[in-house]
Structure formats: structure tokens, C-alpha cells
Amino acid sequence: MAGRSVVVGVDLGGTKILSAVFDDDLRKIARKKTKTAAVNGSDAVLDNVSLSVAGALDKAKIPMADVDAIGVAVPGVFDRSTGVIIQTPNLPLSDYPLKAALEQHFSRPVWVENDVNAGTYGEYRAGAAKGYRHVLGVFPGTGIGGGLIINGELYIGSGGNAGEIGHMIIQPGGPLCGCGRRGCLEAFAGRSAMARDAVFLANSGAAPDTLAAAGTDYSAYTSKVFHRAIEAGEAAIVGVIERAAWYLGIGLANCVNLLNPEIVVVGGGLVERLGDRYLRVVEQSMRDHAMRGLADHVAVVAASLGDDATVVGAAALAAERSRA
């Protein structure tokens, strides 16, 4: 396969690293998942990124010399001019010159992007939003991330931080949010907010099946627990899920009113686990709360690439930026 030109996408998460090799048409050739081992510090994380990329290339039987560019998606804030990480809550890479370190290591051009932006771009280039030009990507998980495609391009705003849908205030003085403010969308519709209500209900005796399955440890309330409650038909927990979905729809309605997108793509763990039941409540609430002329012309769909959205987007952005 010598001489074949490829791009690599890397999803550098707090617990795992996923690397994948793509051809010029963004067709996936191979992928490799490794652990992040974030507790072992920045050098260990870099070693694992290296192992992950090398492993994916090895599977694809493609040498590093044929790699045009490497795109790395990280959860958090970084400096776009230098590629230095400013803040990553779940990785030991704050103030770390990630782009420079990886370019030195791989001797290939490296591009860093926010993971939600990369995921949105992946769905736009090769997933559920392919062919649209104005896309809102929403990824409810522990928090709620957002990404924007405007006029067919990833929109990052003037400082590179556009898309912060999770901290949209939808009730001044409302429930406490992880950001320290009150009434943010995340504090109603993120998984952490759902866990807060669910553990309260379980402990109060209103959700005995869930209590038996997950106990009263707040941190045990994963998407899997919520999925199990839906399967078991545990009404109190289903109510928590549907309430969160309803609030998410309000947040989406506000974005639809402001941006008038053609399509909203909803991805991430909650959607993958909770499926259509969750998404239809989100959609109905969006349509109830957005203005008619805007709500009528927007589709709401589940992301279609799953885990791969982020590596596809990171690879696509790296390829485009290297060519630019």
C-alpha cells in the first residue's frame, strides 16, 4: 500500500483513546482503541496516543510516511494559534503543548480540535447530517456539548469557543450547575442532573428496581442504569428521563430560533442508550417551544456514526487544514 495517502483521527478521551485511519474519501481503513491511563500523567497519555495511532496504522498496513495529517480531538479548551491545551477537566494535559509534542513525535502535521466540534463535523461530513449546510450538533452526556456547521463550515466563533449550549440559562435561579451558575441547560438535561434526581427518587423508595440495581451512589447512575429503567418500565425514572429530554428540547428550540438550521443531530451516550423514546420527546419539545416558521423546517435526527463521529471529524478537519 506504499504511496497511498491517508489521514488519521484521534479521539483523546479521559478514559480511552480511539485512533482511526481514513483514505482520501474519509473511508475508514482501520481503527485502534487503547486506554488513556490519565492518572499516570502527561507522558503516559502521550505514549498511549502514540501506541494507538501506531496500532491503527499497523492494522491498516500503512507507514507513518504516508500519513498526510493527524487530527486530535480533546475534551476542553485549547489555544488555536499554538495548539497548547488550556484546560481539559479529565486529562492531565492542562498547559501542555499537545500539537508541538505530537508533531515532533510523529514528524507529521497535527491539528487539535474540541471533541464536540469534531463529532459534529464528523456527522456533517460522513454521518446523519451529510449534505446539509446549516447543522446544530448536540451531544448530551455528563454535560451537554454543542457544535455548529454554518454555510457548510465548522463555526468556531471569534475566539474558537462557539457552541456552548450546555450553559445556556433556561431558568435564572434554577438548579445548581457544575459551572457554578444556576439554571443552565446542563443542570436540567445533562446526565449528571438526571442522576441527581434519580438517586433522590431511588433513595426515597419511588424506584425500587433502580435502587436494587444501582444503589444510592450518585456516581453509579450511568446511561446504562437509565436504559435499564426504561426496559424495566420504572415510571419514576422514566419520568426523570423524559423531563430531561423535554428541557433539552427547550434548549434546542432556543438554538433553532437563533440559528435557523436545517437539521439538529443529537449524539452521545444518552441517545445511544435511550434511543428513540428519548429523542422523540426532545424533538416534540423543540417543536413546541420554537417559533413555527423555524420549527417546521428543521429535522431532528440521531447521530449515525456512534463512537466514530469524533475521529472522522478530527481526521477530516486535519486533512482540510493541511491542504489549506
Next chain:
Amino acid sequence: MAGRSVVVGVDLGGTKILSAVFDDDLRKIARKKTKTAAVNGSDAVLDNVSLSVAGALDKAKIPMADVDAIGVAVPGVFDRSTGVIIQTPNLPLSDYPLKAALEQHFSRPVWVENDVNAGTYGEYRAGAAKGYRHVLGVFPGTGIGGGLIINGELYIGSGGNAGEIGHMIIQPGGPLCGCGRRGCLEAFAGRSAMARDAVFLANSGAAPDTLAAAGTDYSAYTSKVFHRAIEAGEAAIVGVIERAAWYLGIGLANCVNLLNPEIVVVGGGLVERLGDRYLRVVEQSMRDHAMRGLADHVAVVAASLGDDATVVGAAALAAERSRA
């Protein structure tokens, strides 16, 4: 002045029509204000648009033949492909083919735009947001209009209706809004919402000066009444104003988080009448409610073109669209 090429901007409002003539560099040559006479029907309104444009050209001593294009800003929704008005709450022009009728009348290219978009574009091209590339324009009045400049261009969204900041829901189940929903930004921060609280306070005896000046007729609570209450230091009404400004800041914070603009331009009657005291509360609230990295890098300024923003923007857009 024969042979000189100019563009004309028209602000077609519910009570008045403002037309202005501009040279190639958007310098104003002449302006003319007339009454709309909306109650007399669509033909009368068209006659008055015609008189207004002819009056401005007459003042400028420029013949219609030298006009490159005419931009007409209307309050409401229209079909961008045909220039047919779909809905204008304060004008008798619903379903009216405004672009076609005016092009036939003037024998010049005519471009229709939403008035808030035109106002935002005017401030961007020649006013307080000149030189920026990512701008949020907000015009609190009876309602609250918004316009977006993204990457140096007016952003209208996929259906031409982006920027509906007024119906962003900031409190589900909150106060009734004119749109029929509850808890929209407009229902907290628009002048109609302020009037609702102010007339209640005046009637209850908490605002005797304002009661004496404006009585208990809700429709009498104009921006002028609020301005007078500030001058008189009537605490209850000042409280209404500052509460509205605080809520507007929450709406702006949500937009700043989503769009990461460089500058927010606040214009319209409320800002012109209430001035810096109002705007500083709006700004502080925005900074308190937006995420740090985003709030720190955005300026909040008053619009600088006043009434002219809309005609400047309409003229500039018409000139660009005719050249495209």
C-alpha cells in the same frame, strides 16, 4: 450630478417610512421621512414609499436613473426567493409582492430585507460594529429583535429567519408572551413586558409620578415614560427597567455562549431613551451569566447610527446583492 451612481435604503415601518440616498462608500447624501398611513391599505403604503424615495432623491438632486438598487427593510417575515411579504404585524402588506411591485414602479432592482437584519448590517458596515467580523445585533423595543453577522456576512440561516432572540425561552412556564408561549425573553425584557409591570405598579400606588404622567392605560407606557421615570428617580419604575435589562443580559449571555461573537451591539428605542444606565445593567448581567472565556472577550456597545442603521443596512445589502 448626472452619472453618479447611488443606492437607496428604505425603512418601511408601521408608522413612518424613512428613505435615504447613499453614495458608493455608504455616505449619506439625503434622507426623507414620511408617514406610512398603514390604515389606508397597501396601495396607499406603496404610494408613500414612492413619495419617500422620490423625496430623498429630489433633495439629493439625483435622478432615478442613477440609482443602482433600492433596499427595503420591513418588519416581519417574507419569502426570500420571491420578495413576497408573508407576515407584517403592523403593515397591510401580508401576501403582498413587495419586491415585484416596487421594481415595476421604480424600474430599478429592489431587495427586501427584515428590518432587524438591516439594522444590524447597517451598524456593522458603518456604525458601532464596523471592522468586526462576528457581531450580534439586538434591538429591544416593543419586542426584541436580533441579527447576526458571521464571518463578515449577514447570517440569515437556512430559511432566512435566523436571529429570533426574542422568543428564546428563559423560564419554562414563565410570563405570557405575545407569541402565545410562556417565558420568552421578550416577556421579561421587551417594552411591552416592562409596561405590564409598570402600569401594575403605577396603579398600585408604588409609582405616583409615573401614574400622574401616564395614567393606567397600558398602551401609554412608551420609552419616553420610562425615560422620564429615570430622570425623576422613581425607584419602582427604575426597578422595572433594571430587571428588564438584567433579563436581557441573560438572553445575550446565552447567545454569546452559543456564537462567541466579538461584539454585541444594542440598539433601538429603549437604548436610545434609557441610555448608559440601562446598557450597563445589560452588560453586567451578560458577563455574570456567560461563560468566562466567552464573556471576557466580547464588547457590549450602544448602536451609533440611531434611526439610520436600518436604511444604511438596507442600502448596503441592496448594493451588494445587485453586484453579486
